[in-house]
Amino acid sequence: MTTTHDHQPAVPGYIDNKDAQLKRLRRIEGQVRGLQRMVESDTYCIDILTQVSAATKALEAVALGLLDDHLKHCMVHAAHDPSVDLDAKVGEASAAIARLVRS
Template identity: 75%
Template sequence: MVGYDTHKDEVLKRLRRIEGQVRGLHRMVEEDTYCIDVLTQVSAATKALQAVALSLLDDHLAHCVADAARQGGEVADAKVKEASDAIARLVRS
């Protein structure tokens, strides 16, 4: 079971909304929309993706990492490292 299982529909809804934003960006570029307006929408789509990523990370910590921590040992160490690596990737992006 994945950490976001209880609100998978909400995550999918947010991703569909982001997909629509990206299609809108494509349309804006095709229509030669002013650069700053396109950049504003890129920023909005980026923030929306970051919000989804943070939500998924929160779920991962609350479920997957917490379950592994209860088991302890190498399983816990591996999950903590995995989460730490994911956080590092998010911070770099």
């Protein structure tokens, strides 16, 4: 699902790390496909769970990288734009952090 937000910077905050993020996501995609093969071949549950944990940690690393880029780029941009509701932007970032913590 794609959402748009008012007063977005001209480029996303992760633009400098885009290639690295894509590389990580492709590696995670491979891990998930490996999980599917493990289930299809009736692999021992604990071995599958170990790989699920690795994929989960890899996704969390991507999320934290995106969050870091957002705070350093998008939030800084918002702080310098008087037309942006900074409280709303802080709330948006806080909600994203809360979703990461609860997962």
